[in-house]
Amino acid sequence: MTPICKARGVSGRTPIGPGRFRWLEGELERWRAAGIVDTEAAARIREDYAPGTKAQATRLFLVLGALLAGVGLIWLIASNLEIEEIGPLMRFAGVALIWLALVAAAEAAGRSRFDVLAGPLRLLAVLAYGATIFQVAQSLQVPAFAPELLLAWAAGGIVFSYATGAAAALTLSVAVLGGWFVWGLGERTDTGAAFVIGLGLAVPAATAIAALHGEEHERLAEPWWVAAACFTLVALLSATFPDFAGSDGLPAITIVSGALGALTLCAMAIWRARQRIPEIAGSLLVAVAAVGLTVVAPGTPDEAFFGPGQVSGAETAYILGASAAFLAGAVGVAALGVRRSMPGLTNLAFLGVLVFVAVQSFGLIADILSGAALALCVGAILMVIGLVLDRGRRTLLREAAP
Amino acid sequence: MSRRTLLLLGALAVQFVLIAVVSAPRLSPRLTGDEYRIAVAPIDPIDPFRGAYVELDYGILSGFSPERGREVWVPIRDGRLGGPTRPRPEGPALRCRYGDRGTECGIESFFASQDEAKRLERVLGGGAIARIKVDGAGRAAIIGIEEQ
Numbered sequence: 167m168t169p170i171c172k173a174r175g176v177s178g179r180t181p182i183g184p185g186r187f188r189w190l191e192g193e194l195e196r197w198r199a200a201g202i203v204d205t206e207a208a209a210r211i212r213e214d215y216a217p218g219t220k221a222q223a224t225r226l227f228l229v230l231g232a233l234l235a236g237v238g239l240i241w242l243i244a245s246n247l248e249i250e251e252i253g254p255l256m257r258f259a260g261v262a263l264i265w266l267a268l269v270a271a272a273e274a275a276g277r278s279r280f281d282v283l284a285g286p287l288r289l290l291a292v293l294a295y296g297a298t299i300f301q302v303a304q305s306l307q308v309p310a311f312a313p314e315l316l317l318a319w320a321a322g323g324i325v326f327s328y329a330t331g332a333a334a335a336l337t338l339s340v341a342v343l344g345g346w347f348v349w350g351l352g353e354r355t356d357t358g359a360a361f362v363i364g365l366g367l368a369v370p371a372a373t374a375i376a377a378l379h380g381e382e383h384e385r386l387a388e389p390w391w392v393a394a395a396c397f398t399l400v401a402l403l404s405a406t407f408p409d410f411a412g413s414d415g416l417p418a419i420t421i422v423s424g425a426l427g428a429l430t431l432c433a434m435a436i437w438r439a440r441q442r443i444p445e446i447a448g449s450l451l452v453a454v455a456a457v458g459l460t461v462v463a464p465g466t467p468d469e470a471f472f473g474p475g476q477v478s479g480a481e482t483a484y485i486l487g488a489s490a491a492f493l494a495g496a497v498g499v500a501a502l503g504v505r506r507s508m509p510g511l512t513n514l515a516f517l518g519v520l521v522f523v524a525v526q527s528f529g530l531i532a533d534i535l536s537g538a539a540l541a542l543c544v545g546a547i548l549m550v551i552g553l554v555l556d557r558g559r560r561t562l563l564r565e566a567a568p
Numbered sequence: 569m570s571r572r573t574l575l576l577l578g579a580l581a582v583q584f585v586l587i588a589v590v591s592a593p594r595l596s597p598r599l600t601g602d603e604y605r606i607a608v609a610p611i612d613p614i615d616p617f618r619g620a621y622v623e624l625d626y627g628i629l630s631g632f633s634p635e636r637g638r639e640v641w642v643p644i645r646d647g648r649l650g651g652p653t654r655p656r657p658e659g660p661a662l663r664c665r666y667g668d669r670g671t672e673c674g675i676e677s678f679f680a681s682q683d684e685a686k687r688l689e690r691v692l693g694g695g696a697i698a699r700i701k702v703d704g705a706g707r708a709a710i711i712g713i714e715e716q
Contacts, residue, residue: 212610227619245681245682246620246679246680246681246682246684266580269576273576295583298587299587301588301591301592302586302591303590304679306591306594306598306673306709307594307675307677307678307679307709308590308591308593308677309674309675309676309677309709310621310676310677310679312590312628314590314591318586318587318590319587321582321584321586322582322583322587325579325582325583326579326583328578328579329574329575329576329578329579330579331577353667359590416646498580
């Protein structure tokens with residue numbers, strides 16, 4: 167892996183948002199007053215940063231533009247345009263040339279004063295690499311819905327992203343990998359339990375990969391944290407449906423080999439980054455909860471016995487337990503967002519809770535609680551958790567005080 | 569050459585290898601295989617990443633139902649594909665996999681433009697002939713389809 171430096175503007179100053187710059191100024195003033203830094207050092211630190219939203223807006227437009235252009239390129243491949251003079255080989259050569267030209271352009275941009283273009287061009291290069299794979303498949307008539315194409319795209323994108331230190335390109339590649347994984351789960355198994363178990367085991371794997379990055383490659387760890395959070399929410403939300411989670415699961419050999427793979431990654435992560443033990447332990451709990459819920463799920467309701475719309479005692483107990491597991495998972499994701507200064511994760515957790523309340527208001531839980539009562543209960547639980555966490559924080563501060 | 573350039577070239581090499589890996593099963597029969605003409609019936613769906621294609625139904629009758637993902641062999645007899653068997657039968661045969669969509673031999677799709685896919689479905693609706701190539705390992709690739 168290459169060392170990742172902070173992105174610097176043409177002036178040599180690091181561009182940061184106005185809010186963060188205000189915070190830095192406040193902290194510098196506090197440090198100066200406390201005698202931690204002198205006036206000259208504080209001024210030098212302040213001069214190293216440039217406030218403003220222009221750089222962020224520029225990057226946003228460039229990344230969105232690259233994303234759309236790349237999607238357009240894949241779309242163009244998918245439309246199988248009739249070009250009589252151009253055979254399959256020339257089509258492949260043409261698309262591959264675009265991909266390689268983008269790689270070269272990104273490298274050239276990174277070494278010039280247009281370095282702001284390097285990241286978006288690398289993102290576009292990964293999309294063009296996907297287009298190249300799809301063009302090869304098109305030219306050779308690879309059968310439709312072949313998930314290995316997505317895997318090749320994701321793997322190639324990940325290797326390229328690490329070689330160039332491109333965070334946006336890595337985010338896309340990890341998203342494609344996640345898409346392949348979910349698709350593969352659906353292809354190889356057709357039961358809800360297999361889906362829940364597969365996603366559950368993916369949580370410690372993604373968490374361990376994120377933890378393996380270490381502090382110096384934090385930007386490249388972020389897509390893996392997001393993947394772990396998404397897998398957590400989707401696995402535990404799916405598990406709240408007893409007839410979905412209660413179907414036949416994956417074969418034992420697949421579960422054991424998946425668990426061994428995830429545990430190996432976790433062991434490597436703990437060995438390399440001991441400070442990540444809480445996150446890894448949390449992810450293992452999610453995996454255990456996902457597997458455990460599929461084991462105890464009561465399965466398809468016996469409508470002949472209970473009648474349609476009636477929920478048995480076992481189902482009620484399961485739904486309440488699975489809902490508690492989901493809420494604990496969502497709180498864990500939100501806490502991870504706070505711990506890692508990734509507000510996106512916290513927003514994702516709350517989006518998950520909203521989806522849970524919306525979906526379960528019409529699901530089996532509606533037979534136990536009305537939608538309004540469910541929202542009230544979830545809201546109350548989250549507030550209690552917030553109060554408990556705040557109490558814990560105050561206790562820690564009191565104990566740490568001299 | 570700098571370490572960064574070496575890393576980039578290494579990454580590009582891996583990307584090319586991945587392209588070769590996904591294309592090899594279809595490239596090998598095209599380059600080294602024998603050609604066969606098989607009766608098919610086309611229908612016209614869409615793949616979200618790759619656009620319009622004609623799905624080809626070879627009418628492979630299921631002789632047995634192995635576990636999903638298991639390898640099976642499909643013999644070529646008199647311009648038709650026979651039922652899947654294990655182990656490999658005598659004579660020309662395709663190496664296939666028993667999957668979600670039944671027996672999958674890698675020749676179930678023929679990609680074309682939206683208009684061409686629709687035209688093929690209309691023109692070949694009554695039955696068609698798929699030209700396929702099969703290499704020594706039983707891997708197959710579709711070369712074209714034509715009217716019966």
